Amino acid sequence: MSRKFLVAVGSAALALTLAACGGEGAGSGGDTSDKKPSELTIGVSMPTQTSERWIADGNAVKQKLESKGYKVDLQYAGDDIPTQSQQVDQMITRGADVLVIAAIDGTALSSQLQTAADAKIPVIAYDRLIRDSKNVDFYVSFDNYKVGTAQATALLVGLGLQNKDGSKGTATGPFNVELFAGSLDDNNAHFFFNGAMDTLKPYIDNKSLVVKSGQTKIEQVATLRWQQETAQKRMEDLLTSSYNDGAKVDGVLSPYDGLSRGIITALQNAGYGGAGKKMPVVTGQDAEIASVKLINDGVQGSTIFKDTRLLAEQAAVAAEAYLQGKEPQANDVKTYDNGVKVVPSFLLPVQTVYKDDIKPVLIDSGYWSAEEVAAGQAKG
Ligand code: BGC
Numbered sequence: 600m601s602r603k604f605l606v607a608v609g610s611a612a613l614a615l616t617l618a619a620c621g622g623e624g625a626g627s628g629g630d631t632s633d634k635k636p637s638e639l640t641i642g643v644s645m646p647t648q649t650s651e652r653w654i655a656d657g658n659a660v661k662q663k664l665e666s667k668g669y670k671v672d673l674q675y676a677g678d679d680i681p682t683q684s685q686q687v688d689q690m691i692t693r694g695a696d697v698l699v700i701a702a703i704d705g706t707a708l709s710s711q712l713q714t715a716a717d718a719k720i721p722v723i724a725y726d727r728l729i730r731d732s733k734n735v736d737f738y739v740s741f742d743n744y745k746v747g748t749a750q751a752t753a754l755l756v757g758l759g760l761q762n763k764d765g766s767k768g769t770a771t772g773p774f775n776v777e778l779f780a781g782s783l784d785d786n787n788a789h790f791f792f793n794g795a796m797d798t799l800k801p802y803i804d805n806k807s808l809v810v811k812s813g814q815t816k817i818e819q820v821a822t823l824r825w826q827q828e829t830a831q832k833r834m835e836d837l838l839t840s841s842y843n844d845g846a847k848v849d850g851v852l853s854p855y856d857g858l859s860r861g862i863i864t865a866l867q868n869a870g871y872g873g874a875g876k877k878m879p880v881v882t883g884q885d886a887e888i889a890s891v892k893l894i895n896d897g898v899q900g901s902t903i904f905k906d907t908r909l910l911a912e913q914a915a916v917a918a919e920a921y922l923q924g925k926e927p928q929a930n931d932v933k934t935y936d937n938g939v940k941v942v943p944s945f946l947l948p949v950q951t952v953y954k955d956d957i958k959p960v961l962i963d964s965g966y967w968s969a970e971e972v973a974a975g976q977a978k979g
Contacts, residue, residue, distance in 0.1 A: 629719035631696050632924035636668030641918050642690030643671055644700045646727075647678040650825070650857055651977060652885045652907055653701065656725070659911030660699060667919060678824050680707045687711040691718060697918045701725040703824075704784040705937075708732070721921040724942065725914055728786040731938045737927050738935050738944040739913040741905045743787050747794020747854075749951045750882045753901035754799070754850050756953075757880030760807055763953075772807035774849035776879075777837055778814065779830055779862065780821045781854045786937075791854045791884075792817045799852070808850075812841040822858055831861030838869050847871075850880040856890035859883040859899055872898060886952055888967055892975030894954050904950045904960055913945050 631639055641664050645657040653675070661671045672690050676683035683703050690698060691714055698715055702708055705727055712734035715722055722729070724738045755761040759770030778795075781788030796815075802808040803815070814820050814837075822829050830853070842848060848866065853859040859881050863872075872878035883890050883902035893899035917927035929943035936942075952960055961967045971977055 630924060631922045634696075634922075636922075637670070639696045639922050640670040640672055640694055641922075642687070642693075642695035642698045643673045643725075644683060644687050644690065644698065644702075645673070645675045645725075646683065646701050646703045648675045649678065650855075650885070651887055652905075656701065656907045656911060659908055660725075660914050663911055663915035664918065667915065669918075669922070676703060678703055680704050684708060684711055688714070691715055691720065695720060697721050697723065697921050699723045699725050699914050699918060700729065702727050702729050702785075705730040705786045706732075706784065709734075721918075723914060723917050723921075723927075726787070726910060728935050728937055728942065730786055733939045735937060735940075735942050736921070737917050737929070738942045739910060739917060739947075740787075740935075740944060741910070741947045741949050743790035744794040744934075746787075746884060746903050746905070746949050747791040747796075748798045749794075749903050749949060750791065750852060750854060750884065750901075751795040751798035753882045753903075753951050753953070754852050754880055755802065757882075757900040758808075758850050760802060772802075773809050774807065775811045775842075775846055776808050776850040776852065777812060777834070777841075777848060778810060778820045778852045779833070779854060779858055780817045781825050781858075782823055783817070783821045785825070788821065788854065789817065792820075795852055795854075811846060811848075812837050825855055825857060827857045827861035829861070830858035831865045834862045834865035835868070838865065847876065848879045851882070853882050854884055856883040856885045856887040856899075856902055859890060859902075860893070863893065863898060886961055886966065888971055888977050889975045891952075891957060891961060891967060891972050894952065895957055895972055897954065901951055901953050904952045904966070906947070906964075906966065908966075909947050913947065917945065 643660050645653045648654050657673050661673045664671050674686040680703050709732045712732045716734040721736045724735050726740050728738055729735045756763055758774050759768045761768045780792040851862050853862055870876045880900040886902045886904040890899050890902055920927040931944040931946050935944050962969050
C-alpha cells in the first residue's frame with residue numbers, strides 16, 4: 600500500500616476520532632478566548648536541527664509562548680516529510696489549540712491541515728509558506744524576494760560591479776559566476792532565486808557576468824533539502840566540468856550559509872584562497888555562526904541576517920491573537936498566493952551583513968557575542 604494512501608487513511612481515521620470525541624483532544628474546537636493560557640497548547644513543528652537557525656527559531660518561539668503562560672509542544676522532523684506529517688497529526692491528537700509550522704515540503708501537509716481545519720485549529724505557516732491548501736490561516740516570514748535581491752547585490756558589490764550605495768562600481772568584468780538555489784519544494788527558494796536573477800540578469804545580458812556552466816535555471820541549480828554536501832558536490836562537479844581550461848570562478852551566488860560552506864570547501868580543495876587563486880565572492884543567508892566567522896576571516900563575502908528573534912515574536916503574537924479569538928494583524932495581503940488563496944502575512948525586513956556589519960548588526964544587538972564570532976561556534 601502506498602505511503603500516500605496510508606497517510607490519507609490515517610488522517611481520515613483521525614478526523615473521525617476527533618469528530619467522535621467532540622473535539623476533545625483537539626483543542627477546544629475553536630473558541631479558546633475564555634481559557635487561561637496554562638490550559639492552552641501551541642504545537643510548533645520545525646523542519647530540522649541540522650541548521651542552527653531552526654534550533655534558534657524553535658527555542659525562541661517556545662520561550663516566548665511559555666513566558667506568556669502557554670504550553671508548547673515543539674517537535675523537529677529531521678528533514679523527513681513522513682515524520683513531520685506524523686508529528687503534526689500527533690500535535691492535533693494531543694490537543695493543540697494552534698499550530699505553528701515550518702514545512703519541509705510546502706505541499707506535503709494537506710491532509711493534516713484538513714484535520715486541523717475540521718477541528719477548528721488555526722494554522723500559522725512559519726517562514727516557509729504552506730502551498731496548495733486553503734487551511735493555512737496566517738504566514739509569518741521575511742521579505743523573501745528582497746533576500747534574493749540582497750544576495751545578488753552583495754555578489755555585485757563583492758565583485759566591484761556595484762557600490763554599497765547602489766551606484767555603479769569601477770570594475771567591469773567579465774566575471775565568471777556560478778549560481779545555486781535552495782530546495783525546490785520550499786516556496787522560499789523560488790522567491791530568493793527570482794529576486795536574485797531579476798537583479799543579476801542585466802549584468803548577465805551585458806556580459807559583465809558569465810555563468811560559465813550555462814546553468815541558470817532554478818531546476819538546474821537547486822539543492823534538495825538545502826544540503827551542504829549536495830552543494831559541495833555540485834561545486835566540485837562544476838569545477839571539473841567548466842573550469843578545467845584554466846578559467847577561474849570569481850563569484851558564487853549561494854542562498855544559504857550551509858550551502859556556502861559546502862561551496863567554499865569545494866573551492867578550497869581546488870586551491871582557491873591559496874597562493875594566486877583568490878577565493879571567489881560567495882554570498883549566504885541566516886548569519887550562521889560558522890559563516891559569520893568565515894566572513895570575519897575574509898573567506899565568505901556576506902550573509903543575509905534575518906532576525907529570528909523577531910520572527911518568533913511575530914509567531915507568538917499571531918498565535919496569541921487566535922487563542923484570544925482575534926485575527927492577527929497582517930502587513931501584507933497580496934504577495935503570498937499559495938496556489939489556492941492569498942495568505943495574510945506579516946513580513947519582516949532583512950539586512951545584508953558584510954565584514955564591517957558584524958559588530959554593529961550582530962554583536963551589538965546581542966545575536967552573537969564577539970567570542971562566538973571569534974570561535975565560529977555558538978556557546979551551548
Ligand atoms: C529559510 C532560510 C533557510 C533555508 C534553509 C528557508 O526556508 O527561509 O532562512 O536558509 O530555508 O534552511
